[in-house]
Amino acid sequence: xxxxxxGHPDVEEILGRPWCYYCERDFEDLKLLISHQKAKHxxxxxxxxxxxxxxxxxxxxxxxxxxNLTSVENxxxxxxxxxxxxxxxxxxxxxxxxxxxxxxxxxxxxxxxxRQAATGNPPRGLSGGQGPAKKLKYxxxxxxxxxxxAHRAQVAAQKAAGASGVPPTAAPADGQGTPPFPPPQQxxxxxxxxxxxxxxxxxxxxxxxxxxxxxSPPPGAAAAxxxxxxxxxxxxxxxPPGAAAxxxxxxxxxxxAPPPGYPGGAPSTVDELVANxxxxxxxxxxxxxxxxxAEAGIKPARAQAExxxxxxxxGDKKKKGSRMVYADTEVSPEERMAMLPxxxxxxxxxx
Amino acid sequence: MATxxxxxxxxxxxxxxxxxxxxxxxxxxxxxxxxLAFNPNPTDPKDFLxxxxxxxxxxxxxxxxxxxxxxKAQIEHDGPVFSVDFFKxxxxxxxxxxxxxxxxxxxxxxxxxxxxxxxxPIRCVRYFENNxxxxxxxxxWDKTVKYWDFRSPQPxxxxxxxxxxxxxxxxxxxxxxxxxxxxxxxxxxxxxxxxYKTLQSPLKxxxxxxxxFTDSQGFAIGSIEGRCAIQYVEEKxxxxxxxxxxxxxxxxxxxxxxxxxNDISFxxxxxxxxxxxxxxxxxxxxxxxxxxxxxxxxxxGSITATKFNKTGTIFAYAISYDWSKGYQGNTANYxxxxxxxxxxxxxxxxxxSVKKR
Numbered sequence: 189x190x191x192x193x194x195g196h197p198d199v200e201e202i203l204g205r206p207w208c209y210y211c212e213r214d215f216e217d218l219k220l221l222i223s224h225q226k227a228k229h230x231x232x233x234x235x236x237x238x239x240x241x242x243x244x245x246x247x248x249x250x251x252x253x254x255x256n257l258t259s260v261e262n263x264x265x266x267x268x269x270x271x272x273x274x275x276x277x278x279x280x281x282x283x284x285x286x287x288x289x290x291x292x293x294x295x296x297x298x299x300x301x302x303r304q305a306a307t308g309n310p311p312r313g314l315s316g317g318q319g320p321a322k323k324l325k326y327x328x329x330x331x332x333x334x335x336x337x338a339h340r341a342q343v344a345a346q347k348a349a350g351a352s353g354v355p356p357t358a359a360p361a362d363g364q365g366t367p368p369f370p371p372p373q374q375x376x377x378x379x380x381x382x383x384x385x386x387x388x389x390x391x392x393x394x395x396x397x398x399x400x401x402x403x404s405p406p407p408g409a410a411a412a413x414x415x416x417x418x419x420x421x422x423x424x425x426x427x428p429p430g431a432a433a434x435x436x437x438x439x440x441x442x443x444x445a446p447p448p449g450y451p452g453g454a455p456s457t458v459d460e461l462v463a464n465x466x467x468x469x470x471x472x473x474x475x476x477x478x479x480x481x482a483e484a485g486i487k488p489a490r491a492q493a494e495x496x497x498x499x500x501x502x503g504d505k506k507k508k509g510s511r512m513v514y515a516d517t518e519v520s521p522e523e524r525m526a527m528l529p530x531x532x533x534x535x536x537x538x539x
Numbered sequence: 540m541a542t543x544x545x546x547x548x549x550x551x552x553x554x555x556x557x558x559x560x561x562x563x564x565x566x567x568x569x570x571x572x573x574x575l576a577f578n579p580n581p582t583d584p585k586d587f588l589x590x591x592x593x594x595x596x597x598x599x600x601x602x603x604x605x606x607x608x609x610x611k612a613q614i615e616h617d618g619p620v621f622s623v624d625f626f627k628x629x630x631x632x633x634x635x636x637x638x639x640x641x642x643x644x645x646x647x648x649x650x651x652x653x654x655x656x657x658x659x660p661i662r663c664v665r666y667f668e669n670n671x672x673x674x675x676x677x678x679x680w681d682k683t684v685k686y687w688d689f690r691s692p693q694p695x696x697x698x699x700x701x702x703x704x705x706x707x708x709x710x711x712x713x714x715x716x717x718x719x720x721x722x723x724x725x726x727x728x729x730x731x732x733x734x735y736k737t738l739q740s741p742l743k744x745x746x747x748x749x750x751x752f753t754d755s756q757g758f759a760i761g762s763i764e765g766r767c768a769i770q771y772v773e774e775k776x777x778x779x780x781x782x783x784x785x786x787x788x789x790x791x792x793x794x795x796x797x798x799x800x801n802d803i804s805f806x807x808x809x810x811x812x813x814x815x816x817x818x819x820x821x822x823x824x825x826x827x828x829x830x831x832x833x834x835x836x837x838x839x840g841s842i843t844a845t846k847f848n849k850t851g852t853i854f855a856y857a858i859s860y861d862w863s864k865g866y867q868g869n870t871a872n873y874x875x876x877x878x879x880x881x882x883x884x885x886x887x888x889x890x891x892s893v894k895k896r
Contacts (some may be wrong), residue, residue: 233554242893277723334811416568418702509793514763515818518747519864520705520719522573522621525678526637531619 196303199296203289209264209272209280210415212288222276228262540785549754556823556833556886560605560792562859564855564877568592573636573862574622575846584850585609587646588819589632590877591620599646602853606879614644622664624750626673631674641677643689655687655694661787663707667728676714676731678704684724686731687738690863696732708758710751715758717746723760725772741768741782750803752826753810754814763802767814769826781829786816801864802845806887812873813854814877815842817863821856825889833886840874851887854880 206221207214215221226238230245234253239245246257259268273279303309327335455484514521525531562662570593578587586602595616600608614620616697618637625632633654639666639833654879659681666675671676675687676696676800679702685694702718709715714726721740726733740746744764751758757771757779788796798818803811806823810831815821821834842859847854859875 233890242709349576355804509788509790510795511762511796512797514799516763520703520745521746522662522705523703524865525571525593525862526619531637 199293202292202296206277207288209274210260210267212264218276229260241273241275243273246270546630548781553764554834556835558835561878561880564600564608564879566610567876568594568598570594571859572843572877573620575855576623576850576859577623577846578625578629579627581849583629586853589623589625591623591634593619595619597623599632609846612644612646612649614642614835621662622666624666626666629847633664633666635664635677641675654689656785656861657681662704665707665709666707669728678707687882698732704747708749708751710755713755715751715883717749721746741770742766747799747801748803750805752806757861759803760813761814763799765797765800775796785814785822786818788818801843801861804845804847806847806851807849807888808851809889811887811889813845815856816888817841817861821845823887828889842845852882
């Protein structure tokens with residue numbers, strides 16, 4: 189027994205782990221795998237006898253219980269067949285092995301990339317000096333100036349919007365006709381190691397953390413501002429690049445009616461709405477604000493009216509995606525039923 | 540977990556029961572069925588089944604050896620009947636309902652007498668014996684539980700609950716009362732005037748049904764959110780408490796329809812139990828092994844009530860509309876019938892403990 193490995197094993201180690209054909213779970217060693225298979229996939233549900241293979245279980249069922257085994261228990265839907273004889277890692281078809289390995293490798297690299305992006309640690313075997321070390325956030329004086337100018341322009345635009353009631357066409361200094369949130373490199377930010385770190389797998393992505401620091405007025409905002417009145421930096425900068433604009437974005441569109449199918453139940457969205465509406469106070473014009481407040485105020489109420497007491501249910505129910513067929517928390521079905529004229533019993537009528 | 544909830548996977552072939560031999564009870568009630576009760580007297584060779592219905596009647600059938608039922612008697616109420624129970628000797632039947640009364644029918648004489656009165660519809664009625672004295676307990680939407688000794692028109696005792704009583708069950712000295720707003724009150728019938736214990740249901744949603752274990756050590760709770768909880772009365776057994784999901788449709792995309800658990804019945808001999816739901820299925824479970832023993836295909840309509848007979852050889856289930864889908868769901872051709880399922884020896888028997896070999 190060597191020292192217990194801490195942290196993250198490398199890809200060979202992961203690929204070397206024995207895994208179960210039936211459920212794709214992997215194990216520390218072959219012994220564990222075999223006992224897993226005996227317990228989960230080759231156990232007789234009549235008497236609990238643990239067989240070594242699916243074929244063995246089939247024979248056992250046939251002889252002892254006079255039953256026919258048709259499929260392997262607890263197996264993935266496409267791996268339930270009895271035709272393949274599996275014992276431990278033996279008997280797994282080559283193509284399945286290939287598939288499995290590919291999946292493992294892919295998962296490994298995605299996980300690794302995520303980890304590196306999150307921690308800023310260099311990949312294995314590279315010392316801190318080379319490679320994409322922790323992304324230092326620094327700007328040249330020119331850039332700082334440029335950003336300041338952009339910020340000033342935006343603040344001015346916001347003020348103008350607040351005073352005149354005209355949706356601002358805020359034109360930050362560096363407004364280009366690029367789509368919103370162009371990748372940082374295009375801005376000419378020195379990006380240490382950002383391009384072409386040789387050891388990086390293709391799947392490497394730079395998440396929001398890699399964004400230039402406080403890229404407050406997203407340069408693209410200028411182009412997008414027809415659909416989007418000036419927003420306080422906190423709001424828009426937080427939106428991850430490429431993420432589908434959440435529905436509340438559109439509520440700010442001047443004159444545009446809110447989409448009819450607006451999901452009112454999800455509290456998080458509603459919260460956002462309220463928060464945005466409040467934050468927006470300085471930004472949009474009065475009517476805009478009124479509309480927003482009204483939306484924020486009314487939406488939850490309407491949702492409650494519609495779904496009755498089930499609105500509360502929506503909170504944690506929606507995440508799991510289950511829907512209760514009878515979702516009234518206050519009144520039992522019998523009480524509802526008894527309220528019908530057909531069943532209602534009036535004391536006088538009976539006498 | 541996959542074994543407990545039988546994710547319709549490979550084991551389905553072994554755990555899916557069939558309904559081929561089920562017999563439909565002739566001349567069923569004309570409206571939704573609210574409750575079932577079997578004659579509990581073990582010395583009586585005959586099986587009598589009482590069926591309470593929204594058509595204001597309780598019908599008592601004798602179950603013949605061929606599985607057919609024959610009408611024997613009936614109790615007429617002035618409103619829908621919600622609950623029915625047999626006396627221990629099987630000679631009398633007590634029922635209660637929306638007319639705020641409970642009535643006792645003497646099967647020998649055919650006489651019916653009113654024995655209890657509430658301010659609101661009576662949701663549940665159960666027979667019990669207090670030191671050998673026959674008594675009844677009623678639970679009503681007027682938020683009270685009352686005890687009746689059949690000698691006086693006044694209740695022998697009364698307990699006020701937090702909320703409307705939705706369900707009750709009695710076994711030996713254990714009375715469990717489930718109310719709206721998820722309160723569960725446990726009463727020791729040796730000291731019936733106070734709650735032995737009050738708890739909030741371990742389930743997050745409206746309590747639909749409670750049912751006592753055959754050994755009266757605890758009870759099962761069913762909620763509208765397709766979930767059952769097994770709850771022991773005494774604190775020392777608290778580690779045995781658990782809950783599980785049931786009566787859920789297979790996920791459609793990312794939405795799973797979840798149905799109410801309408802009734803839970805314990806098998807008189809094996810101590811295993813059934814759950815039945817608005818989804819139209821019933822299942823047999825073993826709470827000790829935390830196993831599902833058998834599941835059955837959809838019977839074509841919500842199962843509103845279930846009951847085992849005294850020997851556990853017949854499992855009666857009522858198919859009728861339970862209002863789970865509101866007004867629209869109540870169509871004229873919705874099935875309304877009582878089915879008798881002959882219980883196969885291995886269906887409800889706990890499987891031998893599965894030890895590793």
